[in-house]
Amino acid sequence: MPKLLIVSHDADEYVQWIREANLPHLEVVTDPAECDIVLGEPRRIRDMLPHLTRLKWIQSVYAGVEYLVEPGHRRDYILTNARGVFGELMTEYVFGYLLAFEKKIFERIHSQQVRRWDNTESGRLRGKTLGLLGVGSIGSHLAAAAKFFGMQVRGFTRASEDCSHVDAYFHPPDILKFASGLDYLVCVLPRTEGTNRLVDAALLDALPRHAVLINVGRGNAVDDSALVEALTQGKLAAAVLDVTDPEPLPPHHPFWATPNLYLTFHTSARSYPEDIVKIFAENYRLYLEGKPLKYQVDFEKGY
Amino acid sequence: MPKLLIVSHDADEYVQWIREANLPHLEVVTDPAECDIVLGEPRRIRDMLPHLTRLKWIQSVYAGVEYLVEPGHRRDYILTNARGVFGELMTEYVFGYLLAFEKKIFERIHSQQVRRWDNTESGRLRGKTLGLLGVGSIGSHLAAAAKFFGMQVRGFTRASEDCSHVDAYFHPPDILKFASGLDYLVCVLPRTEGTNRLVDAALLDALPRHAVLINVGRGNAVDDSALVEALTQGKLAAAVLDVTDPEPLPPHHPFWATPNLYLTFHTSARSYPEDIVKIFAENYRLYLEGKPLKYQVDFEKGY
Structure with a gap:
């Protein structure tokens, strides 16, 4: 038995x-x-x-x-x-942040605090380009939602090309070509030897300055110092990190106070x-x- | 010519x-x-x-x-x-806020500011109930997105029942029955004599305390004093108002500083x-x- x-x-x-x-x-x-x-x-x-x-x-x-x-x-x-089971939850999480940035949700709160009628135009997801670092079960779910919102979808994988919602696939060594022109880069990679610091200074440099990085995979994929530098120098609009290395983050880690860096403490997919x-x-x-x-x-x- | x-x-x-x-x-x-x-x-x-x-x-x-x-x-x-053309934009806006509340986006920012590793569980949209006050072209688009995210959808209309994404329709005088048990109430009504102060104290009382009101229709539909009271007394979790009466809002209007009230200055649909x-x-x-x-x-x- x-x-x-x-x-x-x-x-x-x-x-x-x-x-x-x-x-x-x-x-x-x-x-x-x-x-x-x-x-x-x-x-x-x-x-x-x-x-x-x-x-x-x-x-x-x-x-x-x-x-x-x-x-x-x-x-x-x-x-x-x-x-x-996690694709759906991570999709809610990722699109929550994508829409928060497009709709300027944080800026509107600030405007309200200073009593300013801030009717600056919002952006929209339609026509924007989402890049997926990793297109497995979770990445495919994200790609489907991106299509629902009228986005273009690029996928970076080792070799696979089996998600029909991905408009264009990229493979090593084309990672910088993949990054060029993205509005949003979402990392859904597992922790393996091959994913260590894939999001490094070169990749961050290849992104447009208005781009946003979201990491819902594992913290090892991001080069912390390179990300802090990119955000501090305004080379990147924002980063949302659900995962970090280590977790919890030590009290004096620079991520806590890096400008335009949002921490969510590994809550994206219960x-x-x-x-x-x-x-x-x-x-x-x-x-x-x-x-x-x-x-x-x-x-x-x-x- | x-x-x-x-x-x-x-x-x-x-x-x-x-x-x-x-x-x-x-x-x-x-x-x-x-x-x-x-x-x-x-x-x-x-x-x-x-x-x-x-x-x-x-x-x-x-x-x-x-x-x-x-x-x-x-x-x-x-x-x-x-x-x-506005249904898509308003859907992005409304779901931006729905997801921000479910994912506790505002709370996480505060936790980061005080360097607290806040892995409180997030909510999810699946299974939640969205109530639409008005189911025209925009309401139908919202209903489709709600279904994409696995939500239940109720529609309140004068008589029409022609949107297939609405699970249950309600008509006058059943507005309190419509409101009971909603997680989110989204108002997409046009300004007419018939829509004045439809969202009044009785309707707000009928909503669960954890509910959130979003108004993307016109400001006349909301009884301002009743809303301020409901939010101040914690009878309602939050309200997001894209529209107010008048616009712009005068500098001393109570909405500017009502707790859990978010103003977005008529930007939801450019x-x-x-x-x-x-x-x-x-x-x-x-x-x-x-x-x-x-x-x-x-x-x-x-x-």
Whole structure:
């Protein structure tokens, strides 16, 4: 009989949704040595990897599984991550900021504070160009929303070109060509060796001065010093960082007070137990039948 | 030969787009006594109505034509307004604010200022309920976007029920039933006798305390004192007013400093000459052929 260990700060809620899902034969246990399946948060699970003596499958509740794929850890089990559920939330987040900039939401607040009737014209998304650094499940969702708002969409990927909402694909070494002329650059890259400091001084220089950078992937993709310099010198209009390296950000990190830099403290996509249990339930039925699971992570690639 | 007078602060841009449209036989003139067609802004046109001795048709560059339909003015011509072009812009505006509230954009800025790692959970639009006061061309566009984001949509109209994106319609006298349980109430009503102070104390009381009011229609629809009281007493989470009565707002009006009230100074939908000339060109061809024009305003109804 399959035994499930839940490793999450939302454990109670998970137990409830798992019960409602009525999964056949599944028993929820609390002893790491007893379980063959683990559902939970990668960082917490990593610390108990040596104790999971019967481990066969880990279902991550997040998309990012860098803590489990980092070198030195065991890889003798199937690792699946959560996909398809964060695209919608990150789309809400990204378009919230895109529209806030176009509609000058922050400037209007300031004008109201000084009692100035500020009818400066707003911008609009239609016709603007969005560049996606990474076009996986989340990037595709962003591209669909960009099309809904009448935007042009460019995608930068290693090789893949399978999202129909992307108007133009770019691949290495064309990253500066990709960046040139973008109004918005949104980074949705996972943390891997290959994504370290991809957003560097050269890339920031290639963006127009009115461009805005949004990072909802992982903090390692951004060269912090280069970003602070670009914003301080007005080479870039703004940056919105949901992710940083490290998290939380130390109290004296320059990001806290860099002009036109907006921090959102890794809140862009909450992992809702209700959503994750749907993924888990689908995979659990495949597991019972001995079939390949969905959303398997490649330990080498890291995603 | 049809003679066109352009009455707009964007006159130069209009002349250019009109030229590019290559409209047969059309001559652009500057003498009000000479023209049979006027393209422009209702308030400015109103002041020259007595001088338009050959007037046959006015094409407004705005949706709102209250200055031309107010009692006492001549009605011996065809009045058409601009439709179909503002829905998209107002949708960007409204969803900018909806997402700003869900994603706690203002709170995160404050947290950053005090260097607090504020990972309070954000909300999401999916599953939330949007109420539309008025479901015309603009309301329908808003409803479509609400569906894109997975929201429930209620529509309040006098009688019509022709937008497929509205899940539930309400009509007078069911306005309080309409308001009950809404997360967002968006007012897109034109200024008419029938819309005066529709958003009054009773309606505001019927909204949940976490609800947000957005007015992109006309300022007359809101009872100012009732709104100030509701916000001051925390009966309503926030209000975003693009329109007020009067505009500009006098320096000592309470709206400037009411808590959780956001003013945006009638910027939600700019009238782009490029968009308006498309409407004008289509109507001009109908005019030449002696056919009924599109988007004719009913002087009695006022829209």
